[in-house]
Amino acid sequence: MERIFIVGYMGSGKTTVGKRLAKSLSLTFIDLDAYIQNRYRKSISELFTEKGEEEFRKIEREAVSEVAQFEDVVISTGGGAPCFFDNMEVMNRAGTTIYIRADPEELAARLLTSKNVRPLITGKPKEELIPFITQHLAQRERYYNMAQIVYHTERMMSKEEVHLTVSALEEQLKNRKK
Numbered sequence: 247m248e249r250i251f252i253v254g255y256m257g258s259g260k261t262t263v264g265k266r267l268a269k270s271l272s273l274t275f276i277d278l279d280a281y282i283q284n285r286y287r288k289s290i291s292e293l294f295t296e297k298g299e300e301e302f303r304k305i306e307r308e309a310v311s312e313v314a315q316f317e318d319v320v321i322s323t324g325g326g327a328p329c330f331f332d333n334m335e336v337m338n339r340a341g342t343t344i345y346i347r348a349d350p351e352e353l354a355a356r357l358l359t360s361k362n363v364r365p366l367i368t369g370k371p372k373e374e375l376i377p378f379i380t381q382h383l384a385q386r387e388r389y390y391n392m393a394q395i396v397y398h399t400e401r402m403m404s405k406e407e408v409h410l411t412v413s414a415l416e417e418q419l420k421n422r423k424k
Contacts, residue, residue, distance in 0.1 A: 249341025256325040257356040264322035314340035320367035
């Protein structure tokens, strides 16, 4: 039985890495945001707008508790999930946590080209994005750094770079089992 939680800031590559890691390890992949969207039949942006961040975080907490019971899964969380309530402790107790770490400049570049709607950065002009990410990441990193594995990625745009990241994570996961 295996549970792997992937945490990190929005745009860090949690979903991309999670899908590939799950496939490589023959595990089921779950994107926590998609799990929540399917349950509520609304996008994360709609839930944020309609319920506010506090209520959304309660929904997210419940979802973390649920998926922490699943077996043989790789779960990519939303960027804020580890930072509220006792979510990070729940994930650390339930399985192995991996923090995909990227620098603010790299995150900004990825987010500017992302097709996903990100409620926390909607409407922010390019020149405000790096300072915002830098400050926001500084607030969240103490939670992210509670992960059992921290993997720093400098660039992860090509398939080859994603493959190298997944291979490195597989090696670290094997080493933890020894």
